[in-house]
Every structure is written in C-alpha cells, then in structure tokens.
Amino acid sequence: MDVDQDRLRCDIEANAEFGAIDSETGLGRTVLTGSEADRRARERFVDRLVDAGLEVRVDAVGNIVGRWVPSGCDRNADPVALGSHLDSVPRGGIFDGPLGTYGALEAVRAVQESAATPSRPLEVVCFTEEEGGRFGVGTLGSSVVVGERDPNDALALADGDGTTLREHLERIGFNGEGSIDASTWDAWLELHIEQGERLTDAGAGVGVVESITGITNCEVEIEGEADHAGSTPMYERRDALAAASEFVLDLERAAEELATVSSAAVGTAGSGGIEPNARNIVPERVRFQLDLRDVAHERMDRLVEDCRRSLARLERTREVDTTIDRYRDTPPTPLADRGIDAIVDAARARDVDSVRLHSAAMHDTANVARVTDGGLLFAPSEDGASHSPKEWTDWEDCAAATGVLAEAARSLAAR
Amino acid sequence: MDVDQDRLRCDIEANAEFGAIDSETGLGRTVLTGSEADRRARERFVDRLVDAGLEVRVDAVGNIVGRWVPSGCDRNADPVALGSHLDSVPRGGIFDGPLGTYGALEAVRAVQESAATPSRPLEVVCFTEEEGGRFGVGTLGSSVVVGERDPNDALALADGDGTTLREHLERIGFNGEGSIDASTWDAWLELHIEQGERLTDAGAGVGVVESITGITNCEVEIEGEADHAGSTPMYERRDALAAASEFVLDLERAAEELATVSSAAVGTAGSGGIEPNARNIVPERVRFQLDLRDVAHERMDRLVEDCRRSLARLERTREVDTTIDRYRDTPPTPLADRGIDAIVDAARARDVDSVRLHSAAMHDTANVARVTDGGLLFAPSEDGASHSPKEWTDWEDCAAATGVLAEAARSLAAR
Numbered sequence A, B: 001m002d003v004d005q006d007r008l009r010c011d012i013e014a015n016a017e018f019g020a021i022d023s024e025t026g027l028g029r030t031v032l033t034g035s036e037a038d039r040r041a042r043e044r045f046v047d048r049l050v051d052a053g054l055e056v057r058v059d060a061v062g063n064i065v066g067r068w069v070p071s072g073c074d075r076n077a078d079p080v081a082l083g084s085h086l087d088s089v090p091r092g093g094i095f096d097g098p099l100g101t102y103g104a105l106e107a108v109r110a111v112q113e114s115a116a117t118p119s120r121p122l123e124v125v126c127f128t129e130e131e132g133g134r135f136g137v138g139t140l141g142s143s144v145v146v147g148e149r150d151p152n153d154a155l156a157l158a159d160g161d162g163t164t165l166r167e168h169l170e171r172i173g174f175n176g177e178g179s180i181d182a183s184t185w186d187a188w189l190e191l192h193i194e195q196g197e198r199l200t201d202a203g204a205g206v207g208v209v210e211s212i213t214g215i216t217n218c219e220v221e222i223e224g225e226a227d228h229a230g231s232t233p234m235y236e237r238r239d240a241l242a243a244a245s246e247f248v249l250d251l252e253r254a255a256e257e258l259a260t261v262s263s264a265a266v267g268t269a270g271s272g273g274i275e276p277n278a279r280n281i282v283p284e285r286v287r288f289q290l291d292l293r294d295v296a297h298e299r300m301d302r303l304v305e306d307c308r309r310s311l312a313r314l315e316r317t318r319e320v321d322t323t324i325d326r327y328r329d330t331p332p333t334p335l336a337d338r339g340i341d342a343i344v345d346a347a348r349a350r351d352v353d354s355v356r357l358h359s360a361a362m363h364d365t366a367n368v369a370r371v372t373d374g375g376l377l378f379a380p381s382e383d384g385a386s387h388s389p390k391e392w393t394d395w396e397d398c399a400a401a402t403g404v405l406a407e408a409a410r411s412l413a414a415r
Helices: A005-016 A036-051 A098-113 A140-145 A151-156 A165-172 A198-202 A240-259 A297-318 A337-349 A364-368 A395-413 B005-016 B036-051 B098-113 B140-145 B151-155 B165-172 B198-202 B240-259 B297-318 B337-349 B364-368 B395-413
Strands: A055-058 A064-068 A080-085 A122-127 A187-193 A206-212 A214-223 A266-275 A285-294 A321-330 A354-359 A373-379 B055-058 B064-068 B080-085 B122-127 B187-193 B206-212 B214-223 B266-275 B285-294 B321-330 B354-359 B373-379
Touching: A005 A036, A005 A098, A005 A395, A036 A055, A036 A064, A036 A098, A036 A122, A036 A165, A064 A098, A080 A098, A080 A364, A080 A395, A098 A122, A098 A187, A098 A395, A122 A140, A140 A151, A140 A364, A151 A165, A187 A337, A187 A364, A187 A395, A198 A206, A198 A354, A206 A337, A206 A364, A206 A395, A214 A240, A214 A297, A240 A266, A240 A285, A240 A297, A240 B240, A240 B266, A266 B240, A266 B266, A285 A297, A297 A321, A337 A354, A337 A373, A337 A395, A354 A373, A364 A373, A373 A395, B005 B036, B005 B098, B005 B395, B036 B055, B036 B064, B036 B098, B036 B122, B036 B165, B064 B098, B080 B098, B080 B364, B080 B395, B098 B122, B098 B187, B098 B395, B122 B140, B140 B151, B140 B364, B151 B165, B187 B337, B187 B364, B187 B395, B198 B206, B198 B354, B206 B337, B206 B364, B206 B395, B214 B240, B214 B297, B240 B266, B240 B285, B240 B297, B285 B297, B297 B321, B337 B354, B337 B373, B337 B395, B354 B373, B364 B373, B373 B395
Parallel strands: A080 A122, A080 A187, A187 A373, A206 A354, B080 B122, B080 B187, B187 B373, B206 B354
Antiparallel strands: A055 A064, A064 A122, A206 A373, A214 A285, A214 A321, A266 A285, B055 B064, B064 B122, B206 B373, B214 B285, B214 B321, B266 B285
16 A cells, blocks of 8 residues: 655645745745635645545535545445644644645545555545634634534634634635534544654654643733833832733743653743733733643643732732633543554554654544544654744655555554 | 813813723723824814914824914014824823813913913924824924924834825825924923822922933844744743743833832833734744833933843843844933923912922923923823823813913913
C-alpha cells in the first residue's frame, strides 16, 4: 500500500495558498471560520474528496464528511472515520490541521489503490472551528458530532463583530443539513503535527498519543478606574493594567512551579485588551483569556485556584474589582488501547520508528474519543514550532506518517 | 459684565449630545476628530458663533476661529484670542474642552452685552484634535497655528484604519483654507477644568496656572516568539506579554519613586495591544504607548532612562527584543506674567477665590504660550475626575470661572 508523497504535498501546498500571509520566517496562513480563505479551502477539499470518488455531506455546523464504500463491503457497517481540521489560528502554519485532513484523504486513496478489501466504509472528516480563532471556542465542530454541544447553540455563537457562526456559514455556502453522529463510527483516527520536539529528539517518525492534556479556559476581568493620565497622581490611581501585569506574572510563576512536577503543565494569557485603550487615560479595564493545560485534572484545578488567589490579593492591594469565569473545562482524555495498538502495529508494519507520548495540545480527537475508540498519531515538527509560520514538517515525514495512518485505517476497517 | 449661566449650560449640554455614550456613572461622550459626532459638534459651534455676530473662518487643519470686531476699535489691532477644543478621549466627559470653547464664546457675549469698549478684536478659537484620540498626536491643531508643525504633515497623519486627517476633514466638511498665525495674537486665554482636586481641596473657584507640565510620549515594542500555548513548555517560552508585564510594573515603580520628589511626576502605559492576540498562542509582540509628565524636563529624561534600563534588563533575562521610540517631547511651559496677572486681577474683580498651581495635563495653551502671552485658568473638577463620564463641574462654578475669563479678556483687550 503506497502513499503518494507528491500528491499529498500538492494538496497541502495548494491549501496553504488560502489565507496565505506575508512572513519572512516561513509559510503561514490565517484561515478563520467563515472567511473567504475558509470558503476556498473548504471548496477545494470537497473537490478533492469528489475526485477520489467519495460521497460528500456537510452537517448543520459545516463539518464535512467524504464517504467511501469499498466494493464488496457491508455499506451498513459502522465506518472507520479519519480526519482533522482546515481552520488556523491567526498567522498560523500550513500543517496544523491540513496534514490531518489531506493525510486522511491520501490514506483513503492509498487504500483504494491497494489490494486491501475493507469490510467497512471509510469516512474522511474535516471539523469546523477547531482552533477557536473566530468564536473563542476550540474543537467546536467535533463537540457537536459527539453530542456535547447542541448544533443550534454552536450556530448562535457570535464573533467579536457580533456575526454568528450561522451567518458565516451561510455566506460561504457551508451551512449543511442534518447531523453527524460520531458514536456510529467504529473507530476514529487523526494524524496531526506534534507541535513539540519529542519526536525529533527521539529520532522517531511517528508519535502514538496515549492521552490528551485537559484544557481549561478562563476569562479574567480586572476593573480599576479610568482617569486622566496627566493629572492623576500615582498614589491615587487604580490602574487596571498595572494590576493585570501582576496577574500575568503570578500566572507565569504558578505554571512554572507546576511544570516542575508535570512537563505537560502550562498556563498562558494569550489574548486580551485594555479599555478605553487611550494613551492619556489610566486603564480602566483589562480582560484576558487564559489557557491552562495538564494531563492531571486536579493540577489544572490547582492552577485555577492560584489565579483566584492572585486576583483576591490584587483586590486587596490595588483596590481593583476582578472576576474569573472558567467557561471551558475539558478534562484530560486517555485514548483507547484499540486505537493505540492499531497505530503501533501500523508503524511497525511500515517500518517507521514510533514513540508513545501525551498530546500537550487539544485536538478534535479529545471529543471523538469520548464516544468511540479513538487514535491520534503525530508527525515530527521541526524545532517544535507551531501556530506560527515557522511550523514545518519535511515532506518525507508527512508521507511516512500518512502511510502509518493509512495502514492503521486499513487494519481497523478490515474487521 | 454678566455671564449668562443658563446660556452657557445650554450650550455645553447641547454639545454633550454629540457622541453621547451610555454610562451609569455620569454624562460621557466620544468625539473623535472626523467622526459624525465631531461634525455635528463643530457645526453647532459655528452656528452659535454666527448667532453672536462673529465672523467665522476655518483653517486647513480644521481649526475654527470666530472673530468679533467691537465697534470703534482698530480692526487691524492684534486680537485677544480665547478658546479650547471640542474633541474628546474615548468615553470622556462633557466639560474637558467644551467648557473652554463655549466659555470663550460666552465671555465674548458677556463683553458684547456690557458697557466695555475693547480696543482690540476678540477671537474665539476651537482647536482640532487636542486629545490625540484619533491620530495619537495631542494638541495637533495648536501645534500648526504656532508653526511647530507643517499643515500638510498634519493632514497626512493617518489613524489606525489608515484614514488621514485630510480625508476625515473633507468628509465632515471642515477642510478650510489658509492658515491661522497665533503669533499675531496680542494675548491668549484658555479656560479648562482642572482635572485634579487642588481647587476643591483649597475651596477656590479658579486656578491660575503658572506652568504646564512637559509631556513625553514613547512607543515601546517588545518582541518574543509566537508558539503553541499547549505544547510549548514554560521554560522554552519567550512570552512578550510576560516581559511587557514586568515593564509596566517597572515603569510604575519608577514613576512612583519620582513622585516622591515631584507631585507632578506621572508615568502611564495607557494603550497597547498584543499580537497575534489569540488565546492559544504565546504572545509574540506587545506594543505600548507611554505618557510621561513632569514640571522639570530633566526628571522626564530620567523616567525615559528608567524605561530604557528596564527594557535592557528584559532583553537579557527574557531573551526578547525591544525598542523604545520617544516620538514626542514637549518640555514644561512656564506661562507669561501678563497672562497670570490678568487672571489673578480678574478673579479679584469678580470676587472669586483663586489659587496658583501648575497644570499636570497638557493643553493647547502650552503651544500658544510659546508665540504670545498665554494665560490658562482652571474651574474646579468634582473629585478630580476627568477623561471619564464621572467628570463634573457645577454650573455655578462653570459660570464663575467664565466670568473671570470674560473679565481677563476684557482687560487684556482694553489696551
């Protein structure tokens, strides 16, 4: 069973044109859900599914599924599904998502072209809004297919401009009908770039994920008092930005401390804003979105507690008002032995060195693995870079990992 | 000579409707140069100048002057000018600017209705973009009339959306012709709210400004590295926001230390932004606009040096790249004895208690006083609040200070 490296590369490079950004450090793209770049990326993906003879459907939240029913197999058997996402973070890289979606398509093409006779249909999946770059909610599409989120709630989510997912999908023509039920999948596989350096450090071609870190998102708001930056003496200020700066450093310190016992523990204040954000006004309000992760749920709780303690201290010492809203809490996800074993065996069969590890990044597999046997495999990331144009995986490595994906899918669909 | 409190109040309240904001804490407004609110505020002001029999002209950068030539005076004599501005900071108050522009108009009306026979024309002035809320450059209009800035350079300034001052003024119909030369003014007076608590603490009705603090603006940029917030271990990060947080606290500490020797010394990081500003990306870049003020120029230099030292330290300890651009430096401005004496004498004549003080806020007078004798007087600010809807001055206090302005203008124009 052969993977066609050039065909895979052509697909990923063509996809990288949509939302391509200027960057001196590498190839980058910005593909937010509902953007013109997203429309074009989706349309090309659908075209390529159809080219491969797959039957395409789009659900209400824009998830795309291409279905292949091998000749001679039971078309009513639960399918083996594989895929990832096509959206990106702002100024992200070209592999995060596309390697998994186009890798899944290439895997199916490889099975089609081989002598294999799968007993089950194969489905290639592209999930909507994995990154949460538009609506602030990550792994959105996969949370709908596992029944965790009502499709209408997802469609009503609004972006910073007040435009809903429904409106974005209608504009780009990807407001499909009906639903996809991931619990009807016999098994699920996702190929993704590692976004870390453990594979390159170990010289391995594939990482086999045993568990995915949990992720907690909080919105923190710190409110001081707006006042004239010239005529308000230093000692009379309740400067929300100065308080927020203490908070950011407290969070960093707490996460660093936790990282001494768990290499997966991280805490980030990645986005935020100042109000009223004028040079000559003492900042009245600062908002942050936090991203806290670990492989142990109780350590994630501890990090949130550290944040609360910092805010309580700032309320006392700086007379600011604070709130923290833990609006998302996804516990760590252990993956099924069946998925893990299928990938390990496939790597051995393809003569690709593999290592077992945890995933420090969130993936759609964390949702899907709650309703069916899920497997997640990584391809090496050069220098561990991701979510930036520096993201890179050699084409040989992309093809090798896709070969393992194809073999694992074949073996899962054989029974 | 009588000031009509109701007429003044009516003008300021009517002006407060333009750009009015929702606020639970008081009356607020957002009037950025070139906005619809700005257009309406300017049009009403011009109407009221015309109503009072003033001849209106608008210069190339949108500064408005209403000229009254008293009967019997030498129309070629250098005029006494008085005024302020109508623009506001985002979510600012209703007195900062309008009290000085409509107070100047009311002062001229009071002189017109009195038995006074001025020897000089009186001119009522509204300067463009005093707050710098649109283009990041404060006291813009007055910098042009004193010859400090070329009008074409001012017109070419672009806002955050890339729209120039020229385009904004054309759209609202305030792209006038020719220039105003403040050096031809015999004297200049500006009434403004104090934006501090020294008048209310002293129980005085008018503050007579002896000097205006200098102001330095810097743009600070801190560049780290964008990376995945889940898979990048804490110890491998070059987080621009964490570095920026240390910088904000260093600036606060340095300004607080300087404030122990000078009550006028302040340092503020009021506006800024994170890039790429996504929850799940370690911040790559943070930019701040700084506002540093004092009545002694060498202490302002020292504060900038403290900022440079902090950034140099962060380059070493956090491996970030930093730049600081001191793009504006206005030294402290002492005011002329002639202006000071005119206001002190006028307050005595009007039976209003006055105190001498410095202005901790920048004003157009700081520019004008470099080319002619300038006077600046303050009305009391309740709780010292400003640049916020909490800004308030009782109408009796507005009228009393306007009476002092009128008397000072009358006496300056008498000779």
